[in-house]
Structure formats: C-alpha cells, structure tokens
Amino acid sequence: MIDLFAWLILGLPLLAAAAITLFTLPDAAKSARLSIGAVLLAFLGSLILWARDATGEPAVTWLALGTGTGGLQIELGLKLDPLSRLMLLVVTGVGSAIHIYSWGYLHADRNRGRYFAGLSLFTFAMLGIVLANNFLMLFIFWELVGVSSYLLIGFWFARPAAAEAAKKAFLTNRLGDFGFLLGIILVWAALGTLSFTELEARLADDPAALGAAASVAGLLIFCGAMGKSAQFPLHVWLPDAMEGPTPVSALIHAATMVAAGVYMLCRVFFVLAVPGSVALELIAWIGGVTALLAALLAVQQNDIKRILAYSTLSQLGYMVLAVGVSGASRDPSVAMYHLTTHAGFKALLFLGAGSVIHALHHEQDIWKMGGLSRRLPITFWTFLLATLALCGVPPLSGFYSKDAILARTLESGHHGLFALATLVAALTTFYMFRLVFVAFTGPAKSQAADHARESPPVMTLPLLALAVPSVLAGFWGIHRVYGAQYGAEPAAAGSWAQQLVEPFAHAPLAAGAGLAAALMGWLGAWAWYRAALQDPLPARFATVARWLRDRLYFDELYERLIGWTQESLARLADGVDRWVIMGVAVKGTHGTFELLGRLLRLAQTGNLQTYAFVLVAGVALLLFLVMAR
Amino acid sequence: MSVGLTHYLVVSLLLFCLGLFGVLVRRNLLVMFMSLELMLNAANLALVAFARYHHNLSGQIMVFFIITVAAAEVAVGLALIVALYRQRRTAHVEDLASLRL
Amino acid sequence: METLCFYLFAALAVVCGFLVVANPFSRNPVASAMFLVLTIAALAGLFVLLHAFFLAAVQILVYAGAVMVLFLFVIMLLDLKEEERRSWRKFGLVGGGVAVALIALLMYAALRQSPLGAAGEPRVEGSTAALGELLFRQYLLPFELVGVLLLVGMVGVIWLSKRAVP
Numbered sequence: 001m002i003d004l005f006a007w008l009i010l011g012l013p014l015l016a017a018a019a020i021t022l023f024t025l026p027d028a029a030k031s032a033r034l035s036i037g038a039v040l041l042a043f044l045g046s047l048i049l050w051a052r053d054a055t056g057e058p059a060v061t062w063l064a065l066g067t068g069t070g071g072l073q074i075e076l077g078l079k080l081d082p083l084s085r086l087m088l089l090v091v092t093g094v095g096s097a098i099h100i101y102s103w104g105y106l107h108a109d110r111n112r113g114r115y116f117a118g119l120s121l122f123t124f125a126m127l128g129i130v131l132a133n134n135f136l137m138l139f140i141f142w143e144l145v146g147v148s149s150y151l152l153i154g155f156w157f158a159r160p161a162a163a164e165a166a167k168k169a170f171l172t173n174r175l176g177d178f179g180f181l182l183g184i185i186l187v188w189a190a191l192g193t194l195s196f197t198e199l200e201a202r203l204a205d206d207p208a209a210l211g212a213a214a215s216v217a218g219l220l221i222f223c224g225a226m227g228k229s230a231q232f233p234l235h236v237w238l239p240d241a242m243e244g245p246t247p248v249s250a251l252i253h254a255a256t257m258v259a260a261g262v263y264m265l266c267r268v269f270f271v272l273a274v275p276g277s278v279a280l281e282l283i284a285w286i287g288g289v290t291a292l293l294a295a296l297l298a299v300q301q302n303d304i305k306r307i308l309a310y311s312t313l314s315q316l317g318y319m320v321l322a323v324g325v326s327g328a329s330r331d332p333s334v335a336m337y338h339l340t341t342h343a344g345f346k347a348l349l350f351l352g353a354g355s356v357i358h359a360l361h362h363e364q365d366i367w368k369m370g371g372l373s374r375r376l377p378i379t380f381w382t383f384l385l386a387t388l389a390l391c392g393v394p395p396l397s398g399f400y401s402k403d404a405i406l407a408r409t410l411e412s413g414h415h416g417l418f419a420l421a422t423l424v425a426a427l428t429t430f431y432m433f434r435l436v437f438v439a440f441t442g443p444a445k446s447q448a449a450d451h452a453r454e455s456p457p458v459m460t461l462p463l464l465a466l467a468v469p470s471v472l473a474g475f476w477g478i479h480r481v482y483g484a485q486y487g488a489e490p491a492a493a494g495s496w497a498q499q500l501v502e503p504f505a506h507a508p509l510a511a512g513a514g515l516a517a518a519l520m521g522w523l524g525a526w527a528w529y530r531a532a533l534q535d536p537l538p539a540r541f542a543t544v545a546r547w548l549r550d551r552l553y554f555d556e557l558y559e560r561l562i563g564w565t566q567e568s569l570a571r572l573a574d575g576v577d578r579w580v581i582m583g584v585a586v587k588g589t590h591g592t593f594e595l596l597g598r599l600l601r602l603a604q605t606g607n608l609q610t611y612a613f614v615l616v617a618g619v620a621l622l623l624f625l626v627m628a629r
Numbered sequence: 630m631s632v633g634l635t636h637y638l639v640v641s642l643l644l645f646c647l648g649l650f651g652v653l654v655r656r657n658l659l660v661m662f663m664s665l666e667l668m669l670n671a672a673n674l675a676l677v678a679f680a681r682y683h684h685n686l687s688g689q690i691m692v693f694f695i696i697t698v699a700a701a702e703v704a705v706g707l708a709l710i711v712a713l714y715r716q717r718r719t720a721h722v723e724d725l726a727s728l729r730l
Numbered sequence: 731m732e733t734l735c736f737y738l739f740a741a742l743a744v745v746c747g748f749l750v751v752a753n754p755f756s757r758n759p760v761a762s763a764m765f766l767v768l769t770i771a772a773l774a775g776l777f778v779l780l781h782a783f784f785l786a787a788v789q790i791l792v793y794a795g796a797v798m799v800l801f802l803f804v805i806m807l808l809d810l811k812e813e814e815r816r817s818w819r820k821f822g823l824v825g826g827g828v829a830v831a832l833i834a835l836l837m838y839a840a841l842r843q844s845p846l847g848a849a850g851e852p853r854v855e856g857s858t859a860a861l862g863e864l865l866f867r868q869y870l871l872p873f874e875l876v877g878v879l880l881l882v883g884m885v886g887v888i889w890l891s892k893r894a895v896p
Contacts, residue, residue, distance in 0.1 A: 605726065606725075606726035606727065607722065607723065607726055608722045608725065609652075609653060609654075609656065609722055609822065612652055612653055613653055613825055613826070613829060616649065616653065616829045616830075616833065617829060619833070620829065620832045620833055620836060623833070623836045623837075623840075624836060627836065627839065627840060627843070631733065632732065632733050632736045632779075635841065636736065636740070637776070637780070638841055639838075639841070640740045640743060640744065640776070642834065642837050642838065642841070643744050643747070644743060644744065644747050644769075645837075646830050646833060646834045646837075647744070647747040647748055647750070647751050648747070648751070649829075649830050649833060650751055650752070650826055650827070650830045651750065651751035651752070653822070653825070653826030653829060653830065654751075654752070654822055654823055654826040654827075655751065656822075657759060659759050659762075659801065659804065659805060659808075660750075660751075660759055660762050662801075663750055663759075663762055663763060663766050663801065664750070664751055666766065666793075666797070667747055667750060667751070667766065667769065670769070670770060670773050670793075673773070673785075673789075674773055674776060674777075677776075677777055677780050677782045677785060678780060680780075680782070681780045681781060681782070686860060686861060686864050687864070689782055689784075689785055689861055690861070690864055690865060690869050692782075692785055693784075693785065693788065693861075693865070694872060694876055696785075696788055696789065696792050696793065697792075697876045697879075697880065698876065698879065699793075699797070700792050700796060700797055700880070701879055701880050701882075701883035701884075702883075703797050703800060703801070704800065704883055704884070704887045705883050705886050705887055705890070707800055707801070707804045708886070708887040708890040708891050709890060710804065710808075711804060711807065711808070711890075711891060712890050712891065714808050720808055
C-alpha cells in the first residue's frame with residue numbers, strides 16, 4: 001500500500017505531463033488543471049507517507065547486465081527514509097504553491113499548455129532524484145532535470161537571451177554531469193554495486209573499500225552537484241537562467257534543481273565521508289568561496305531577479321559548506337535543514353518578485369521601482385518576512401538553519417570558513433535590504449511604480465501559504481528529522497520558548513556573530529539606500545562597483561577560455577588534417593606510387609634490345625631457379 | 630673417341646649462344662633476324678641429335694615443322710621490315726623507339 | 731672418318747656462326763648472310779651424319795635456297811650501309827656478353843647434370859619413307875595446319891608489301 005503510494009507520487013506528474021503533451025496542449029485551462037491536480041495529489045501522498053512514517057525500498061529489477069560479481073544489476077527502486085520523505089514534502093509543497101501561482105502569472109500567455117507540461121515533467125524528474133535508490137537511476141533523473149530545466153528556462157525561446165540562457169544552463173550542467181558520471185563509474189568499478197543501501201553497508205563494513213580512489217570519487221561526484229547547485233566555478237548559468245518565467249526561477253531556485261545537488265551530496269554522504277578522503281575539505285571551501293563571491297556580486301546587481309539569483313547562489317554555498325564541514329560529525333543534516341527552510345522563503349521571495357514584476361508590467365530594474373510597500377501590501381509584507389528569514393533574524397526559520405551551519409562550522413574547527421560565513425551573512429542582509437529599501441519603501445522612481453496594483457488572489461494566496469513555513473519552519477524540528485537519518489540521538493522536543501532560544505544556549509558565539517553580522521548589514525543598507533534615488537556605491541568605489549556589476553568578468557573569462565581552447569583544438573585538428581592526413585596519408589600514398597611509376601617508366605625504353613636483354617635475364621633467372629632445386 | 634650425343638649438344642649450345650649474342654648486340658634488324666635463324670638452327674640440330682640417340686623420329690618431325698614455320702616467319706618478318714623501311718627509311722633498332730610513351 | 735667429318739662440320743658451323751654475328755672484318759649484312767649460308771650448309775652436313783637425310787635436303791633447299799635468297803633480296807632492296815658508320819655500344823656489348831655467358835654456363839651445367847650417357851647407341855635411320863609414314867599418319871593434322879599457316883603467311887606478306895602503310 002505504502003509502496004503503491006510512493007510509485008503514485010512519482011508517476012502522477014509524469015502522467016500529467018504525458019496527458020498534457022498528448023491531448024490537452026492547446027487547452028490551457030485543462031492543462032493547468034491536470035498539472036496542478038497532479039502536484040497537489042503528490043503533495044497529499046507525501047503528507048500521507050509522512051504521517052505513516054513510511055520506510056522501505058520498493059524496487060524492481062530493470063536491467064540485469066551479467067550475473068555474479070562482475071555483473072551489474074540495475075534496479076528501478078524508491079528509497080523511503082526520513083531524508084526522502086521530508087524532501088518529498090518540500091518539493092511537492094513548494095511545487096504546489098508555484099504551480100498555482102503560475103496560473104495567475106502566465107494568464108496572458110498562449111503557450112501555457114506547453115509550460116505546464118514542462119513544469120510537470122520537471123516535478124517528475126525532481127521527485128525521481130529524491131526517491132532514487134541507486135546511482136544510475138539518480139543520474140537518469142538528474143539528466144531529466146537538466147532537460148526539463150532547458151525546456152522551462154527557454155520557455156520564451158523566441159527571445160534570444162532566453163534561448164541562450166537555456167543553452168548555457170544545459171551545457172554548464174553537462175560539464176558537471178560528465179564528472180558525476182565518471183564518479184559513478186569509479187564507485188561501481190571499486191565496489192561493484194550502485195545501490196545506496198548496499199554501498200552504505202559495504203562502506204560501513206570496510207571504510208577503506210574505496211582505497212586511494214576515495215578522494216577522486218568524492219570530488220567527481222561533487223562535480224555533478226557543482227553543476228546542478230551552481231557552485232563556483234560552474235555558477236555562471238544560474239543568474240542567466242533568470243530569463244525563464246519567474247515561477248520557473250522560483251521552482252529551480254527554491255525547491256528543485258539547485259537543491260538537487262545538495263540533496264544528492266547528503267544522500268551519498270557516506271561516499272564522501274570515508275576516512276582519508278580530502279573531498280569534504282575541498283567541498284567546504286568551494287561552498288564558502290561560492291557563498292562569498294555570490295554575495296559580493298549580488299551587492300551591485302540592479303535586476304530584482306538577478307539579486308535573488310545571486311542570493312540563491314550564496315545560500316547554496318552555505319549548504320555546500322555545511323556538507324563539507326560535517327565530515328567529523330558524519331551528519332550533514334544542517335545542510336538539509338537550511339535547504340528546507342531556504343526552499344520556503346526563497347520560493348516566497350521569487351514569487352514576491354514575480355508579483356512585483358507582474359504589477360509593473362515586466363519591469364525588473366529595482367531603480368525603476370520604489371514606494372511599492374503601499375501599493376502592493378500583501379506582496380510587501382510577505383517579501384519582507386522572507387527577507388528577514390533569509391537574513392537570519394530570529395525567530396524566523398532562516399535564523400535557525402543558518403545558525404546551525406555557523407555553529408557546525410565553528411565546532412568543526414574551520415575558523416577561517418566561519419569568519420567567511422559570518423561576512424557573507426552581513427553581505428546578505430546588506431544586499432537584501434538594499435533591494436527592499438530601493439524597491440519597496442524608498443521613493444517611487446517611475447510612473448509604472450506609482451500606478452502599480454496588487455496581484456490577483458491566485459498569486460497572493462501562494463505567497464501567504466509560503467509565508468507560513470518561512471516563519472515557523474524553525475519550530476517544526478526539521479533538523480531532528482534529518483538528524484534521525486544520520487543516526488543522531490532523537491533529542492526530545494522542548495517547549496516553544498526553549499526552542500526559541502536554543503541556538504543561544506547551544507552555541508552562543510555563532511548565534512551572536514550571525515546576529516551582529518545581520519545588524520551591521522542592515523545598518524549599511526539603511527545608511528546608503530534608505531532614500532536613495534540612484535546607487536551611491538559606483539560614485540564611491542567606482543572600480544570595485546563596476547567589477548561587481550560586471551560579475552567579475554567570469555562570463556568573459558570563460559568565453560575567452562572556451563574560445564581559445566576551441567581555437568587551439570581547431571588549429572590542431574586543422575594541422576593534423578593538413579599535415580598528417582593530407583600530407584602523409586594522401587599525398588604520401590600518391591607520391592609513393594608516382595615515384596614507383598616513374599621508376600617503372602625507366603624500364604620502358606622502347607628499345608627492342610633492352611627488352612630482349614630483360615627477357616634473357618628472366619630466362620636465366622628461371623633456369624637457375626629450376627636447376628637450383 | 631667416338632662422337633656422342635653430348636658433342637652435338639655442345640655444338641648446338643655454341644650456335645645458340647652465338648645467335649643470342651647477335652640478337653642482343655647487333656642493331657641492324659636484318660642481322661638480328663639472321664641471328665634468330667641461327668638460334669632456330671641450333672635448336673634443330675639438338676632435336677635431330679635427340680631423335681637419333683633416343684630412337685624417336687618425332688624429333689625429326691618437329692624439325693620439319695620448325696623449318697616450315699621458319700620459312701613463313703622469315704617471309705612475314707622480312708615483309709614487315711620492308712614496310713617499316715618504307716615508312717622510316719631505317720632498319721636500325723635504335724631508331725625504332727616509338728613504343729616508348 | 732665419321733668423327734673427322736663431325737669435327738669438320740662442327741668447326742665450320744661454329745666459326746661461320748661467329749662470323750655471321752660478329753665478323754671482325756666486315757659489318758656488311760651481305761657478308762653475314764653469306765656466312766649464314768655456310769653455317770646452314772655445315773648443319774646440313776651434321777644432319778647427314780645423324781642419318782637425317784631428308785631433313786638435310788630440306789635444310790639446303792628451304793634455308794640455304796629460299797630463305798637466304800629472300801634475305802639477300804631484302805638486303806639489296808634496302809640501303810643498309812648505315813650500321814657500318816655506327817660504333818659498337820660498349821654497354822650493350824658487355825651486357826649482351828654477360829647475359830650470353832650466363833645462359834651458356836647454365837645450359838652447360840644442365841648438360842653435365844643430365845644422364846645423357848645412357849642414351850645408348852645411335853640406331854634410328856632417318857629414312858624418308860619412315861618419316862613420311864609418320865608425317866602422314868600420326869602428324870597429319872599438324873601437317874595440314876602448317877600448310878594453312880604457310881597460306882596465311884603468304885597472304886600476309888602479299889598484303890604487307892602491296893600497299894604502303896599509311
């Protein structure tokens with residue numbers, strides 16, 4: 001029964017996507033109903049699974065390539081444990097809100113059928129990642145997410161920027177996925193199985209089973225997460241992916257695609273955390289660098305969605321950092337904790353931004369907004385709540401999860417990373433309140449901003465719904481659920497008041513530092529942007545501001561690098577073609593035969609006696625051969 | 630010391646080699662042709678000697694045919710040389726190198 | 731007597747053959763032709779010693795008579811003084827000499843190797859009657875074919891000499 005539920009949750013979005021594509025593509029309303037119905041049912045199923053504390057691993061053998069030790073049995077199986085149960089709730093819950101919101105956001109688009117088909121396919125792929133019980137299945141759904149994200153980011157494919165962004169996202173992900181696939185192959189070659197359960201058991205029996213390949217395998221697998229979760233240096237696709245419709249950005253950034261990388265790291269944490277592997281150390285630093293870099297870049301962006309995109313990058317850096325520093329405690333649950341709370345408030349932020357954009361007729365520049373707090377009250381208040389949560393203000397959810405990460409970093413002895421994370425916290429508050437001050441509370445800077453009107457209920461209701469977890473998720477004991485996954489002691493849930501101050505009791509330094517950083521960031525934003533009509537920073541720090549605004553020239557660097565690589569490869573291929581193939585193979589062959597021909601032509605003198613002489617010589621030779629026998 | 634088969638064969642060999650030498654060295658077509666006849670006669674001598682010493686008249690029959698064919702060959706060959714001479718005004722092999730490309 | 735005759739004819743044939751090919755005194759084709767007649771006559775003598783009387787007669791009639799006359803006619807028809815003006819080619823001379831020596835050596839080696847001594851006494855009488863018997867019974871078809879060949883040769887020669895090749 002439970003098994004059936006799990007399969008249904010996975011299958012429903014696929015069914016919806018297939019039905020929409022095959023039958024109801026021109027009928028937007030019917031398509032939307034199918035898609036929203038599927039995701040709502042999946043949410044319901046996830047709730048039931050959650051309530052029943054379902055565990056287990058229903059699986060069917062899909063492919064059996066050979067038998068015995070050298071063979072590869074590939075299962076199509078679902079893994080139900082606390083990790084996937086809660087993640088199911090997050091994906092389907094946030095997904096439901098976004099599905100419903102999309103109906104309002106895209107009410108004027110003629111291609112909504114195609115949009116909802118893509119959305120359902122995306123949900124299906126993400127659920128597959130969450131439920132997969134082996135590496136191969138995970139990889140298949142991993143790629144499916146890549147494909148469907150390509151379809152959704154490029155939904156407005158008639159816009160060149162959108163088409164380019166979709167291509168960029170897909171190709172950048174392919175780069176990471178290549179490493180991921182190599183890592184999977186390496187793990188299989190070393191351990192002979194791809195099933196998570198078996199792998200975990202085998203590594204628990206013999207932690208040195210992977211041997212010297214442990215670090216390499218861990219880093220290769222992290223490559224996959226690097227692409228999907230947009231970690232430095234593969235972070236470049238995420239800001240560009242803002243070209244897709246805003247609900248898609250919300251879906252990609254909050255609960256699905258980018259979360260997949262972190263989720264995968266937590267799912268296969270036992271491979272990364274084998275003793276002797278340096279993978280986690282490197283992962284922690286990459287996470288930290290990504291967090292800082294993205295936060296810095298966010299400071300000078302003017303597109304409301306790009307600011308949020310860099311904020312997502314920064315928060316993902318936090319999560320990856322959390323995975324990286326969890327090696328000693330063997331418990332990356334803090335990363336999942338932050339992922340879960342972040343899914344709620346980041347979806348809310350994006351949907352709020354979408355509401356603003358919708359109200360301003362697709363204006364995305366924050367310097368053409370202002371004064372929206374009075375015009376869009378629901379949007380403003382929910383947006384403000386989410387901002388506060390993101391900045392880590394107690395008692396909102398973000399405070400608890402971020403504090404958990406800071407505390408874990410400090411505990412693990414990574415003092416440098418702790419300082420870095422604290423700095424990022426200050427920057428986060430700074431750029432988020434820059435956004436809030438300029439777009440919502442500051443003076444109106446355009447006509448459109450003056451005449452904006454609140455969005456319809458189909459869009460504001462999801463905002464309100466998402467505000468609930470943003471505020472309360474810190475009290476639901478999410479970290480205890482994830483902790484159970486990694487064998488932590490199930491601590492008794494204290495009273496509300498105890499939970500409220502728990503971070504201060506547990507790690508006062510981390511909590512205090514986080515709060516102080518947030519306060520400093522807020523003060524900076526308040527001082528500079530409270531009533532600003534234009535950005536004061538470029539006037540003060542011209543060079544730095546320009547660098548930050550131009551995203552530290554990563555895109556240009558990559559363009560040059562790829563251009564140069566391709567150019568040199570092309571030159572090499574040209575050289576090989578010109579000299580080896582054309583020169584040696586073709587001209588050499590023809591030259592050899594021409595030379596032979598010329599030599600043979602010397603024998604053709606036209607002189608009768610020469611021929612006679614050759615004839616006699618031949619006769620002599622034959623005679624000699626016959627007699628010598 | 631009575632004369633045996635070997636003696637005749639040695640004479641035949643000498644004549645054959647003389648003819649061959651003429652074919653290879655002389656450059657007048659007519660002399661080359663005569664050298665060829667010499668080689669044929671050397672073969673004839675060997676055949677007749679074999680017939681005599683191997684008690685088989687077939688060798689003589691062969692010589693008879695060779696003489697006949699040689700007569701025809703000489704007639705045709707000389708006619709060709711004459712025709713060639715009419716065309717080129719020469720009977721010298723070195724001047725007849727038009728077979729070369 | 732027979733031995734003496736053999737050595738006489740053999741020496742005559744070889745010496746005259748040499749003079750046909752490489753006459754040190756004259757490179758006139760006519761001289762070559764005349765010495766070829768002598769060689770053929772000496773060979774006819776050898777045929778007689780081998781009791782091939784019919785063939786000796788044919789040799790004189792066909793070769794020394796018809797063939798050589800034909801040669802002489804052609805020599806006189808053409809102006810062949812030219813070769814005398816040309817020198818021997820050193821390379822051709824040496825190459826030809828080497829090739830011929832090689833062939834001669836090989837053939838002589840073959841002669842020495844073959845069990846010719848077992849050939850026994852010369853017995854066969856080349857009587858014309860026996861030869862005719864054989865020719866018109868066992869070898870009748872080749873005989874007719876050779877006749878046809880002569881006819882074809884004749885037609886060819888007439889055709890070749892009648893019209894100038896364009």
